[in-house]
Amino acid sequence: MLEAKGLYSYYGKSPILQDVAFSVEQGGFLGIVGRNGVGKTTLLRTIMGLTDRATGQLSFDGESLLAMRTPRRAGAGIAYIPQGREVIPRFTVRENLLMGMFPRKDRSRTIPEHIFELFPILAEFIDRRGGDLSGGQQQQLAIGRALAMDPKILLLDEPTEGIQPNIVQQLEDVMRRLNKEMGLTIVLVEQNTRFVRQTADNFVLLDKGRVALRGRGEELTSDVVDQYLAL
Numbered sequence: 001m002l003e004a005k006g007l008y009s010y011y012g013k014s015p016i017l018q019d020v021a022f023s024v025e026q027g028g029f030l031g032i033v034g035r036n037g038v039g040k041t042t043l044l045r046t047i048m049g050l051t052d053r054a055t056g057q058l059s060f061d062g063e064s065l066l067a068m069r070t071p072r073r074a075g076a077g078i079a080y081i082p083q084g085r086e087v088i089p090r091f092t093v094r095e096n097l098l099m100g101m102f103p104r105k106d107r108s109r110t111i112p113e114h115i116f117e118l119f120p121i122l123a124e125f126i127d128r129r130g131g132d133l134s135g136g137q138q139q140q141l142a143i144g145r146a147l148a149m150d151p152k153i154l155l156l157d158e159p160t161e162g163i164q165p166n167i168v169q170q171l172e173d174v175m176r177r178l179n180k181e182m183g184l185t186i187v188l189v190e191q192n193t194r195f196v197r198q199t200a201d202n203f204v205l206l207d208k209g210r211v212a213l214r215g216r217g218e219e220l221t222s223d224v225v226d227q228y229l230a231l
């Protein structure tokens, strides 16, 4: 279980997250929503230890994370797929996937077959350079690379942003399967409130670095969207 209480996170002296609390059970699906610039990405980066400083409580499977460096957090089973994917363009698909294997405790260097079952295109393009793939294919590669480390929890930052609608559908199906069939815990930052409403168990709505509202996924109604998220 991932749990935060009274969590503050800073860039320089500015507190970006303030008094944030949330939790997600093992096998759960938490959606993080909010307008641009409210701190959604900062929340995921705080879980990974990538902001300048964080205080309060943050724990994963009963272990406190805040004193842990980023590689240890990855080693504990937390995988982060940043906005913009960060696929290494000069590395092939195979090399990008192999990079994801490094945090593994079992030191395996054999890319798990289920990644190719989820994303057949990665098998087809295994020797292509990451930078030559389309945006949607790069997002599949970024998710595949995160799965290669055999994580317990996936943190995803707007995976469908700027991606063709037919691929969006495919990515949504994969996220559902990873969660519902394979039991992977998911924390998803998403502008697409429809997907969060349909799929997430719970959501947290951030506003100016604070939790403005929380509820069950289905409670993220159009009234809530109009009140908190409309421009």
Ligand SMILES: Nc1ncnc2c1ncn2[C@@H]1O[C@H](COP(=O)(O)OP(=O)(O)OP(=O)(O)O)[C@@H](O)[C@H]1O
Pocket (backbone or CB within 6 Å): 011, 012, 016, 034, 035, 036, 037, 038, 039, 040, 041, 042, 043
């Ligand atoms: N590296 C950084 N250094 C200083 N300030 C930052 C840094 N990254 C983000 N911020 C600031 O933190 C605040 C929250 O940004 P964040 O990217 O977490 O928002 P967001 O909700 O993810 O927005 P978006 O939906 O646009 O991605 C913003 O005011 C932003 O300017």
